[in-house]
Amino acid sequence: MEAADQQDLSLKLFVVLSRAVQTITKRVEEDIKKYGLNPTEFAVLELLFNKGDQPIQKIGEKILLASSSITYVVDKLEKKQLLARKPCPEDRRVTYAVITPEGKQLMASIFPHHKAAIEEIFGGLDAEEKELMITQLKKLGFYAKGL
Amino acid sequence: MEAADQQDLSLKLFVVLSRAVQTITKRVEEDIKKYGLNPTEFAVLELLFNKGDQPIQKIGEKILLASSSITYVVDKLEKKQLLARKPCPEDRRVTYAVITPEGKQLMASIFPHHKAAIEEIFGGLDAEEKELMITQLKKLGFYAKGL
DNA sequence: ATATAATATCTCGATTTCGAGATTTATTGT
DNA sequence: ACAATAAATCTCGAAATCGAGATATTATAT
Numbered sequence: 262m263e264a265a266d267q268q269d270l271s272l273k274l275f276v277v278l279s280r281a282v283q284t285i286t287k288r289v290e291e292d293i294k295k296y297g298l299n300p301t302e303f304a305v306l307e308l309l310f311n312k313g314d315q316p317i318q319k320i321g322e323k324i325l326l327a328s329s330s331i332t333y334v335v336d337k338l339e340k341k342q343l344l345a346r347k348p349c350p351e352d353r354r355v356t357y358a359v360i361t362p363e364g365k366q367l368m369a370s371i372f373p374h375h376k377a378a379i380e381e382i383f384g385g386l387d388a389e390e391k392e393l394m395i396t397q398l399k400k401l402g403f404y405a406k407g408l
Numbered sequence: 409m410e411a412a413d414q415q416d417l418s419l420k421l422f423v424v425l426s427r428a429v430q431t432i433t434k435r436v437e438e439d440i441k442k443y444g445l446n447p448t449e450f451a452v453l454e455l456l457f458n459k460g461d462q463p464i465q466k467i468g469e470k471i472l473l474a475s476s477s478i479t480y481v482v483d484k485l486e487k488k489q490l491l492a493r494k495p496c497p498e499d500r501r502v503t504y505a506v507i508t509p510e511g512k513q514l515m516a517s518i519f520p521h522h523k524a525a526i527e528e529i530f531g532g533l534d535a536e537e538k539e540l541m542i543t544q545l546k547k548l549g550f551y552a553k554g555l
Numbered sequence: 556a557t558a559t560a561a562t563a564t565c566t567c568g569a570t571t572t573c574g575a576g577a578t579t580t581a582t583t584g585t
Numbered sequence: 586a587c588a589a590t591a592a593a594t595c596t597c598g599a600a601a602t603c604g605a606g607a608t609a610t611t612a613t614a615t
Contacts, residue, residue, distance in 0.1 A: 267527060268523045268526070268527045270539070271523075271529075271530040271538065272523055272526055272527075274533075274538045274542050274545075275432070275529075275530065277542050277549070278432070278545055279433075280545075281545040281549035282426070282429045284553050285548070285549070285552050288552055299570085301571080317594065326573095327574075328595080329572080329575095329595075329596080330573070333572080334571090352581070352592095352593085354579065354580045354581065354592060354593045354594070355580095355592095356593080376415045376416075376418075377415065379415070380414060380415045380418045382418075382422075383418040383421055383548065385547045385549075385550065385551025386421075386547060386548055388409055388417060390544060391417050391418065391421045393544075395421050397537060397540075398424045398425055398427075399424060399428070400533060401428050401530065401533055401541075402424070402432070402532075404531060404532025404533075405431045405435055405529050406431050408529065446600090446601085464563075476564090476602080476605095479564070479566085480602080481601090499563085499611070500609080501563045501609065501610045
């Protein structure tokens with residue numbers, strides 16, 4: 262194949278990928294908004310809910326957010342009483358974000374609906390197609406990351 | 409397959425998809441930043457460069473940006489002399505965004521590098537795999553949009 | 556013909572995110 | 586032990602985006 266055609270194919274994939282993700286993300290955000298949270302707040306709570314308490318620093322790494330942004334989101338969730346800050350005794354530079362009982366309760370009531378919503382949004386593909394896409398996306402992401 | 413497993417699979421696909429796109433987007437944005445533009449500015453200029461002059465309204469539809477945000481971006485590009493506003497004589501509600509010679513020159517010098525950068529970023533898949541992924545993503549996006 | 560609807564753009568205030576740099580604490584090298 | 590370096594968090598100002606609503610113009614329905 263010509264090099265120019267290859268480039269056009271990659272460009273097209275990039276466009277289609279961006280479009281699909283924008284559409285899907287919009288749907289997911291609509292779903293999350295129903296629960297009174299924005300996507301970032303939800304991501305933080307989901308992390309704490311499913312993976313346990315985290316140093317504030319780690320949250321930023323996991324959900325790819327700048328440290329200053331994390332401070333902002335954690336402040337908001339703290340005001341909403343959905344999480345609390347807890348100083349780390351071993352390393353006094355570190356502060357843990359700890360999900361509160363209210364936060365747990367909220368997530369426990371939200372998460373099943375959230376999963377069902379995503380299942381619906383991804384209904385365009387069957388199980389086998391999803392498996393394959395996961396494999397291919399991992400390959401793609403892995404390669405892009407290593408550049 | 410159990411319904412719960414299906415949900416887990418969709419959730420996993422959502423996570424992998426989001427991650428891959430975040431990684432890829434970050435690479436592409438790094439590339440664009442080199443040219444002194446942010447992703448939105450680039451998207452607007454690319455649209456005008458490749459598809460010709462557009463009513464401001466249309467730009468928002470194409471790149472999925474709120475009208476107030478379009479005004480902001482067009483203002484910035486106008487200040488940079490990369491585009492100009494031109495009133496539409498037939499419909500006086502409409503203002504066209506018109507790429508300037510400087511804008512064209514910039515895009516002409518940027519676009520080949522941009523395409524090459526994307527080709528490199530998507531190097532993890534061969535042509536056949538890209539074709540398939542395009543097909544599947546379209547299916548996914550089409551379905552999600554129709555919900 | 557005229558009132559009503561719709562459309563295109565813009566303004567304004569609020570939200571979210573970022574980057575640079577400050578502060579505090581821990582680790583490392585000498 | 587001490588200085589230099591690294592790490593975690595926060596503050597601050599700027600940038601980008603949004604939604605609600607204002608304004609001007611066009612289209613529609615009576």
